[in-house]
């Protein structure tokens with residue numbers, strides 16, 4: 001189950017379907033498009049199946065290959081990217097992965113469940129896109145300017161613009177290669193990081209207004225409920241990054257963001273220094289990375305808030 005084995009599966013396949021976690025972010029989208037372009041360059045049919053594709057990523061090469069559904073019900077090969085388990089794939093897209101003759105996944109989440117026939121998982125990579133960049137290099141798959149643009153977008157978004165822990169020398173080596181290829185890095189920043197929709201602005205404003213501190217200012221907490229989303233007209237994925245507001249405040253060790261979705265609450269946790277939020281989320285069935293993790297809590301708002309804040313408090317020094 002090495003990279004070479006996966007590569008020979010790609011070479012054998014005629015039709016390939018590529019997907020990623022639901023409410024796709026820059027890393028999910030960038031890795032899907034880069035993989036799609038690379039496989040198409042090998043003369044194969046490759047489709048990217050995603051729902052709720054955010055319009056600000058329409059600048060990326062290959063976005064024209066993104067479909068919401070496909071008439072092929074049995075692809076030769078399915079590749080799932082940037083996704084720790086099948087539960088994170090959009091429920092209407094799981095069948096394309098499950099029905100494929102061969103299933104593969106490439107991911108960097110700590111609690112990856114190894115759900116493919118081929119699992120390329122590197123927990124210490126800051127982005128799925130960075131795993132692809134090094135994999136393409138190793139396999140001598142040409143990283144065209146278009147492919148590099150998609151990969152760099154995922155690396156920039158998942159590292160918060162080269163500022164989160166987890167960045168490695170390869171991160172900057174690849175960024176440097178992108179500059180050599182003539183890629184406009186400031187433009188990627190503007191499209192992927194600094195352009196927000198009006199509805200995103202409105203929920204951010206609300207979340208900031210509601211932000212509360214606990215544990216002598218070491219915990220920051222805020223939330224968004226269904227009624228807020230309906231009133232503002234929030235689109236899927238627009239809550240991404242709101243949890244980072246609390247983390248950026250002086251003295252805060254853990255930032256907690258509760259986001260209502262259907263009948264449950266999604267808790268997003270970020271830490272700055274010593275708290276392992278992945279372990280906290282794992283206790284309730286979630287997971288993620290040491291300093292960035294999440295969990296779905298099937299509870300009322302008050303229960304979810306109490307449960308998560310008391311668990312975080314136990315970990316504060």
Ligand SMILES: [Mn+2]
Pocket residue numbers: 027028082108126127128158
């Ligand atoms: Mn990622």
